Amino acid sequence: MAEFEPVLLANIARDGSHTRAVYEAAGGYTALKRVLREMQPKHVVELVKRSGLRGRGGAGFPTGLKWTFLPAELRGPVYFCLNADESEPGTFNNRILMESDPHQVLEGLILSCYATRATTAYFYLRYEYPLAWKRMQAAIDECYAAGYLGSNILGSGYALDVYLHRGAGAYICGEETGLIESLEGKRAWPRIKPPFPAVEGAFRHPTVVNNVETVACVTHIAARGAEWFRSIGVPPDPNDPRDPGSFGPKLYCLSGHVESPGCYEAPLGLTVRELIERGGGVWQGRRAKAAIPGGISMGLLRAEEFDCRLDFADPARYGCLGLGTAAVVVLDETASLVDFLHNSCRFFAHESCGQCTPCREGTAWSLRILERIRAGRGRLKDLDLLLELGDSLGIIPGTTICGLADGAAWSIKNAIRKFRGEFEDHVRRTNPGGYRETNPVPALEILTAH
């Protein structure tokens, strides 16, 4: 295989990388011009299908296939929602793309809208990214001025408007149907699927929701071809007929206890160990204890499991939920898994939208149990209680509408199953008198009053 050449981050080191002039000097928008001149929308869909591109937002659904779910005969508008609600703890690659190379994102967005015949795109950008907001708005203005947006784009007859839509600090809006509800002006309660957004999405019309990095990949697929994309990454597992492979470049986020945290571009399939080495290794000469493979929803790897490949298939072989956002967070040998799990449970309890009772109550109770354990009032049986909770929470056991609860469950399950000794030691050390027995629960006043 030829040496890997970064494409997604190729432009960001240039001075003024966020301007159209610098982007175009490096060849930007040539793919858009050629596609509008030479290709019909269905050919772009075919191209993206052939490339094997899978969504970069977390679920890894094949992008071209998602696009084919749109109705063939349109009876109204198609809406495109760009999911820039990047909120998964540990993840920041979309922010870097939007701040430093907004035109790469826009070229991919326009190409993706053309392929899906969308004439309006809502760019759902999280509240916490003010610089990205300014840069994207400036880039959109430049595109209208250059005739890359608006009616009759570059004389092709194709019309597209892109509107920035600002979120308001809710993690659940990154879930595609939560995003649609939020866009419609409601609280962001995810919808039961089906109907899928491609059939009935925003404003009850066919809708595509794709991640920022996903559409950025579309730019390069249009410029370099499907075969180029498939030459990078990990081919399908021949023993797994359902594995479509993990192709293309990926932006890996690395943070936590490492020397050089940052965003690194590499082919899909880089191992956790290789990524940590690219980031200068574990900080302060320490050893690693664990790492999150792809955002906090994906669970935990032990240090012995760092040969795990960061592609769409391998993390599951290590008991993790999946690749997620490929955001690796490293915990060194001094880190407390009790504190880690408390942090994770607090996050999900805060971000549960409250719609499904198992998630609303399950995340809140897991946090209370962790608070009690940290306060020195834990019991060994709490660990089993947490596991019971983790095993019964989410889409996978079939108790919730969306996957937020699966993410909450996965840190619980992985942390306790893979590091049970540390939790037991903590309970024994901090609650030596009470850990064997159930702590007496005060009787409810209502039952003892009479």
Place this chain on the structure above:
Amino acid sequence: MAERVLTDEMLAAIRALFPRYPTRQAVTLPALHIVLEGLRYVPPQAVVELAELLGLAPAQIQDTLSFYGIFPQDRPHGPTRVWVCRSISCALRGAEDLLRELCAQAGIEPGETTPDGQLTIEIAECLGACEHAPCLLANDALHACVSREQGAALLDRLRRSGAADNQTVSEPLPR
């Protein structure tokens, strides 16, 4: 009748968004942002006026508003609003200590505003700047790798300069 709180400029800015969306309800969140920017809070009277403008029941606006955590309703947040990240990457690098230090120095709890009304400190879940952990957002400016000492100095500076200190100090680093 209660005194109106939405200015003509706000109303015009909100109306200018109508053509972007097929429904008026979709303008709810952008409109709330416009009000928040102008008033630094969204009082119940503003909810009533927005409902009138968008053809909705006030309860629909309130329902959406209260789902999110950024729209105070009782009193305006300070001209300086600081969001301190506490999610995992920042927590591993001292975010809890930083948050405690900032709150102690300001004499308030997270979510509160100083008695002089100048400074609000908020807890944030992942600010998406984990390579700069621990980080905080002060109005539109991201502050990277903030130690406790730097945090204390920053707070001092922000309280003196108010909202004027709005420079993003950290550009993302190319790697």
